Amino acid sequence: MESTDVLRSSNNLQDPEVSSRALVNKRPCKAFVSIRGVNSRSGEAGCVTRKTATSVQISTGPLQLDGVFEASLEQKELFAATGRPCIAAVKEGRPCGVLHYGQSGSGKSYTTSCFLQLAFQELFKGMSQASTAPPAAQSSSLSDTGCDEDAPTTVRISIVEEYQGKLVDLVDPASIVQTSSVGLSGHSQHIISCAQHGSQIVAAAMEKRHTGSHKLNSHSSRSHLIIMFHVETTISPANAARSAPAKTSATFSLIDLAGSEKLNRTQTEGRMKNEALHINSSLSALQLVFRQLANRRSNHISHRNSQLTMALKDCLSGHGSLNLVGHISSDIASAAETAATLKFVHGARKMEVRRSPASSPTKKSRAELEHANAQLQQANRDLAEQVETLKGTLSSCTASPSSVSSRISSSLPSGSKSSTAFTSPGGAPSPIASSVPSGSKSSPAASSSSASHGCVCVFEDLDRHIRNEPPAVTSWLSDSADSFLWLDEYEAAIQKALCQKAQQDQANTRICQLESDVLVLQGQLAQAGRDAVEKLESQASGFQDCIRQLELEKSLRQQQHAENMAQAEAKLAVQAADFQAQASFLQADTERQMEEAAADAQSRLNAQAAETQDHISRLERAAEAMQQEHAAAIEEAEAAWQMQVANVKVQAQQLQECLNTCESQNLSMQQHHTAAMDAAQSQREAQAAEVQHRLQLAKAQQAKLQQHFSAAELAADSRIHALAVNMAEQHACIGVLEGDRSHLQEQQKAACAAADRQQEELAAAAATMASATAAKVQAAAETAALRTACTLLQQRVTRLGDGFAAVTKSAKGHLVTWGLVHPWALS
Numbered sequence: 001m002e003s004t005d006v007l008r009s010s011n012n013l014q015d016p017e018v019s020s021r022a023l024v025n026k027r028p029c030k031a032f033v034s035i036r037g038v039n040s041r042s043g044e045a046g047c048v049t050r051k052t053a054t055s056v057q058i059s060t061g062p063l064q065l066d067g068v069f070e071a072s073l074e075q076k077e078l079f080a081a082t083g084r085p086c087i088a089a090v091k092e093g094r095p096c097g098v099l100h101y102g103q104s105g106s107g108k109s110y111t112t113s114c115f116l117q118l119a120f121q122e123l124f125k126g127m128s129q130a131s132t133a134p135p136a137a138q139s140s141s142l143s144d145t146g147c148d149e150d151a152p153t154t155v156r157i158s159i160v161e162e163y164q165g166k167l168v169d170l171v172d173p174a175s176i177v178q179t180s181s182v183g184l185s186g187h188s189q190h191i192i193s194c195a196q197h198g199s200q201i202v203a204a205a206m207e208k209r210h211t212g213s214h215k216l217n218s219h220s221s222r223s224h225l226i227i228m229f230h231v232e233t234t235i236s237p238a239n240a241a242r243s244a245p246a247k248t249s250a251t252f253s254l255i256d257l258a259g260s261e262k263l264n265r266t267q268t269e270g271r272m273k274n275e276a277l278h279i280n281s282s283l284s285a286l287q288l289v290f291r292q293l294a295n296r297r298s299n300h301i302s303h304r305n306s307q308l309t310m311a312l313k314d315c316l317s318g319h320g321s322l323n324l325v326g327h328i329s330s331d332i333a334s335a336a337e338t339a340a341t342l343k344f345v346h347g348a349r350k351m352e353v354r355r356s357p358a359s360s361p362t363k364k365s366r367a368e369l370e371h372a373n374a375q376l377q378q379a380n381r382d383l384a385e386q387v388e389t390l391k392g393t394l395s396s397c398t399a400s401p402s403s404v405s406s407r408i409s410s411s412l413p414s415g416s417k418s419s420t421a422f423t424s425p426g427g428a429p430s431p432i433a434s435s436v437p438s439g440s441k442s443s444p445a446a447s448s449s450s451a452s453h454g455c456v457c458v459f460e461d462l463d464r465h466i467r468n469e470p471p472a473v474t475s476w477l478s479d480s481a482d483s484f485l486w487l488d489e490y491e492a493a494i495q496k497a498l499c500q501k502a503q504q505d506q507a508n509t510r511i512c513q514l515e516s517d518v519l520v521l522q523g524q525l526a527q528a529g530r531d532a533v534e535k536l537e538s539q540a541s542g543f544q545d546c547i548r549q550l551e552l553e554k555s556l557r558q559q560q561h562a563e564n565m566a567q568a569e570a571k572l573a574v575q576a577a578d579f580q581a582q583a584s585f586l587q588a589d590t591e592r593q594m595e596e597a598a599a600d601a602q603s604r605l606n607a608q609a610a611e612t613q614d615h616i617s618r619l620e621r622a623a624e625a626m627q628q629e630h631a632a633a634i635e636e637a638e639a640a641w642q643m644q645v646a647n648v649k650v651q652a653q654q655l656q657e658c659l660n661t662c663e664s665q666n667l668s669m670q671q672h673h674t675a676a677m678d679a680a681q682s683q684r685e686a687q688a689a690e691v692q693h694r695l696q697l698a699k700a701q702q703a704k705l706q707q708h709f710s711a712a713e714l715a716a717d718s719r720i721h722a723l724a725v726n727m728a729e730q731h732a733c734i735g736v737l738e739g740d741r742s743h744l745q746e747q748q749k750a751a752c753a754a755a756d757r758q759q760e761e762l763a764a765a766a767a768t769m770a771s772a773t774a775a776k777v778q779a780a781a782e783t784a785a786l787r788t789a790c791t792l793l794q795q796r797v798t799r800l801g802d803g804f805a806a807v808t809k810s811a812k813g814h815l816v817t818w819g820l821v822h823p824w825a826l827s
């Protein structure tokens, strides 16, 4: 269905009238996109691709739109689909708009500038087609610039920007642009006569537009640009015969929005950040209006939230229509912005124009009247300007006819400035010549010098002749054309003058018409004002009556209130007495009830006391049983405890015995060591004494021997001689003594060796004693360890005793808590 529509609309692109009708008859808003970046037809990857002529492919699937275009290839096609139908519609009197929306740097301003050139071409092409003037007049009305000055369509342009919440007229900055109930007002309007003229105005205005540079665009628009083409079309008589209005007027708005910006992507600061905030806020207001229009349940449309939405009001209400062009980039980095733009553009297709509130008779007629009044005032101003210009021209002609004549004569070829200028080729006086006063028949130059009223008379006569005998004048002019070429130019001048006069007449007629319209409107307004005043007066008198009635009602109600109060007081007194009686009755009743309750409570208490007693005895029995159980349990626990204590004691005794054994061992070791030491000492002393004794014996023997030797020597001396005999004997005796002495020496050596052995034995005994000492130390350490173990065991015994006491106590506590035993029973 959608694609068929689009096919049809693309066929209709060649026929603006048909497509414009379609545009108005269908949804008020159509959505298009222009993709920039990757060439989607080449199949390169991007966040969005062109699927068909009316759909795009995004990550979530295809998205249906009214047209999809490649920014780099299809600017003209985009204009043909969006701008051209609008221009055709606006010529039929229906307001239209093209809105360029998208992220910063997506190509909105670039496309808008292309659109402007194409729109100018389209506007003026349309004009020449619509013109009903004869071809000769058309060609003659084209000026040197190619501008069509006589076309039946008037195009006025206004260029306004919304910058930081303010509206600025970019063509005439002195104008104060405001919003009104019909959209924007107060902006200057400038008639454009041709595309070139329009381009010049736009170029001058664009220089004043606020722009700035940021990361995404070095020439970024900082304002929303609103270009309005106010188009007034005069419908030809043929059309008028079909009962169409003679004149239509509507506005075509071309809007280049500033780019929606994410501050972190553009990285703007200071003034530009502020601008971005304003831009985003007015874009939000626009999105809100679009959402409200798309939501059928929304009755209020917030056009007044921003100037931008007020500028679009015309297109989004009544018979208006809007073509929304979303500019997107297929660049992956811009995927989020592209998705947001597509969402907005696609959502806009659901919009519906609200006709009900706007078409309420009073509002509609008032808005229309205001609009018509504004248009008439503007037209009046324009016409007054034109009349002034024409008057100026005429007065200059009247004041110095010589200048006109001289202009005419200067435009004539030099050879033709003769007295035959106003005669026919055959010498016959031309109809013009015959009408020209005699003084002016010689030559234009002569006429300029001769008559002060010459030129005006010439024009008036010419006018009369042309009006009375146009065929004669035309045939005369055509006959003369070959021979007197200058007459062509003269004729052109005359034609031009006639045209100007006709324009003046037309303007005067239009002024009269407009003045009468204005008068009618003023009359209507005055009447409406009078009606309103009468209505207000009647309402005021109605209100007065109402007030009087209300006051009457108020006094009546006050009286009634006083009566009601008296009645209420009487009622209250009766009620108070009733209450008093009721209170005394209630008191007696309460006392009785209390007594009954007390008796009842007493009996219940007695029963409860008996029950409690019974319960107590039951509890006591239970407590006794519990106590017995508890005593048995305690006995059992104590027996277990005793056994445990006995075990521990046995262990302690064993340990003590072990300790005693160790100590006795230690003692015996000490005794053994002391005995060993004493034995060793006494043995050593005995040996030493024996050695000493033997030494003494040896010494005594040696002394004896010495004595004996001395006696022998003395005897020998005395017996020198005697001894000589006995010398051998003596020598033998000496040998024996020597043997004794060596024997004694050997004995001494043996005694020394025995003493050494004794010494070694003593050292061994000392070593034994040392090892015995070490064993004693070890035994002492073991004793200490045993003592520590004993202490620990004793502590454990103490702890176990404490634990047992705590367990017993808590068991008793539980018994008391559970009410199984009375505390006194435990105590």
Ligand SMILES: Nc1ncnc2c1ncn2[C@@H]1O[C@H](COP(=O)(O)OP(=O)(O)OP(=O)(O)O)[C@@H](O)[C@H]1O
Pocket: 036, 071, 072, 102, 103, 104, 105, 106, 107, 108, 109, 110, 111, 217, 219, 220, 221, 222, 257, 258, 259, 260, 327
């Ligand atoms: N279709 C296109 N072909 C070639 N160049 C383009 C095209 N569209 C945009 N550009 C270039 O890209 C740049 C940014 O474009 P433009 O200023 O139109 O973006 P913008 O959407 O209006 O941005 P902003 O919202 O910031 O004003 C300009 O230099 C413009 O010349």
